[in-house]
Amino acid sequence: MSLDSDVIVDRRRIRRKLTFWRVAAVLVTMAAVVAIGLVVNRSGPSALASAGSIARIHIEGLIRSDNDRIEALERLEKSSAAAVIVHINSPGGTTAGSEQLYDALMRLKAKKPMVVVVEGLAASGGYIAALASDHIVAQQTSLVGSIGVLFQIPNFSTLMKTVGVQMEEVKSSPLKAAPNGFEPTSPEARAALDSLVKDSYAWFRGMVQARRGMDDALLEKVADGRVFTGRQAVDLKLIDQLGDEKTAVAWLVAEKKVKANLPVRDFTLAPKFGDLTFLRATASIALDALGLNAVAQQLGIGQALEQFSLDGMLALWRPAASN
Numbered sequence: 001m002s003l004d005s006d007v008i009v010d011r012r013r014i015r016r017k018l019t020f021w022r023v024a025a026v027l028v029t030m031a032a033v034v035a036i037g038l039v040v041n042r043s044g045p046s047a048l049a050s051a052g053s054i055a056r057i058h059i060e061g062l063i064r065s066d067n068d069r070i071e072a073l074e075r076l077e078k079s080s081a082a083a084v085i086v087h088i089n090s091p092g093g094t095t096a097g098s099e100q101l102y103d104a105l106m107r108l109k110a111k112k113p114m115v116v117v118v119e120g121l122a123a124s125g126g127y128i129a130a131l132a133s134d135h136i137v138a139q140q141t142s143l144v145g146s147i148g149v150l151f152q153i154p155n156f157s158t159l160m161k162t163v164g165v166q167m168e169e170v171k172s173s174p175l176k177a178a179p180n181g182f183e184p185t186s187p188e189a190r191a192a193l194d195s196l197v198k199d200s201y202a203w204f205r206g207m208v209q210a211r212r213g214m215d216d217a218l219l220e221k222v223a224d225g226r227v228f229t230g231r232q233a234v235d236l237k238l239i240d241q242l243g244d245e246k247t248a249v250a251w252l253v254a255e256k257k258v259k260a261n262l263p264v265r266d267f268t269l270a271p272k273f274g275d276l277t278f279l280r281a282t283a284s285i286a287l288d289a290l291g292l293n294a295v296a297q298q299l300g301i302g303q304a305l306e307q308f309s310l311d312g313m314l315a316l317w318r319p320a321a322s323n
Contacts, residue, residue, distance in 0.1 A: 054249065054258065055081040055112075055267040062316070063093030063125045065100050072269045073104045076112075081267070083113040083258045085248050086133065092124030092316040095149055095200055101125075102207075105132035113256035115248040118142040118239065123227050123317030124149075127238075128204070131211040135255070136239040137248045138230035144238050146317035147208055148225040149200040151193050157183050200313050212237050227317060 055076055076084065086105065092098060108114060109132055116122075116130045118138035123146035130136050130144070138144055160166065160182060167182035178189035185193075209219050214237055222228070222236050233239045241247060245264065252258040 053081060053263045053265045054083045054085060054252065055079070056085050056087065056245075056264050057267050057269055059086060059088045059090055059101070059126070059129055059269075061090060063090055063101055063129065064097040065094065066097065069269045070100065070104045072267075073108055076267055077108045078111075079267075081112060082262055083115075083252045083256060084108060084267075085245060085252075085264060086114060086116045086129075087119050087245075088116055088122045088126050088130055089119040090123070090126030090129070091121055092126045092128070092146065093314065095125065095204075095313040095315045098125030098128040098315050101129045102132050105129060109133065113252055113258055115251055117245055117248050118144055118230070121227075121317070125315035126317075128207065128315060131207055135241070135248075135251055137241050137243045137251070138233060138239045139244060140230045140242055142230040142233075143227040143317075144230065144233045145222060145227045146225060147204055147223040149197055149204060149313055149315050151197055151313055153179055153181050155179070155181050155185070157181075196313060200315075204315065 057073075057076070105114070114133050116133040116136045118130065118136065120139075120142055122130045122136075122138070122142070122144045127144055127146065136144075167180070169177075169180075171177060174186070175189055175192055179185040179193070205219060205223050208214065208223065209216075214222070218237060222238060228236060228238060230239060230242055234242060241251065249258075249262075249264065253260050
């Protein structure tokens with residue numbers, strides 16, 4: 001028995017040491033990532049694009065208002081790059097953030113030839129960004145569209161009633177801060193939200209019709225919230241051409257008189273230090289060190305938290321998660 005007890009004690013001691021070093025490794029890794037992030041943020045986006053090159057930029061993940069990205073696009077606008085290729089892989093995000101990005105890309109397009117390449121997804125706000133270009137290229141199996149907006153808020157009223165918790169509030173009018181998630185949404189609040197959604201939807205539809213030259217019948221066909229494959233999107237005038245970056249370069253050469261054989265170089269839109277993209281990378285490294293990354297990916301924890309962090313009106317393609 002004494003021997004068994006000693007073995008158990010030794011194992012516990014080893015386990016504690018292993019846990020300590022794992023935690024220490026995570027902290028050191030996170031500190032290193034933070035330090036690198038600070039250096040990147042000080043240096044700003046890479047200005048590799050020059051008169052002898054085509055600038056390549058990437059719009060990825062959820063789109064929200066981002067002044068750092070807008071400033072980077074303005075620097076690209078003033079650079080000597082011959083043209084710009086915008087790679088988009090995004091399900092959208094907030095309508096305000098998507099509009100901000102669209103306006104910045106429109107200003108960029110006014111100064112430089114620009115073409116969009118849909119890598120995997122340009123839905124909702126991602127498609128709004130793509131509309132800034134006069135030419136959109138997508139792969140055959142890319143997904144584009146999801147023309148529509150939504151307003152979502154979790155409602156905890158049933159849960160609070162079950163656990164015996166009630167939110168008390170005093171407000172200036174019935175529609176102030178409604179809906180609030182702590183009580184059933186009133187018909188008046190739902191009607192007010194419906195008005196907001198319809199107004200933003202009309203704005204989105206008008207943008208699609210104007211930028212893509214659609215008649216009313218075709219607009220009705222594509223603006224019901226669905227996504228379409230690249231193959232379908234060509235016939236529906238949501239995109240212009242099937243292909244990839246080489247296809248985009250060929251269009252710039254043929255239609256915008258950009259010199260042939262120019263190299264395509266990355267122009268990085270550096271994320272903000274506090275951006276969830278940066279934090280997600282740090283969290284991924286930390287979870288890897290603890291051996292938990294596979295579990296987090298399977299549960300979709302990071303994506304769920306990021307999506308719930310979006311506030312306001314959304315232009316977002318968010319299919320229901322499977323059980």
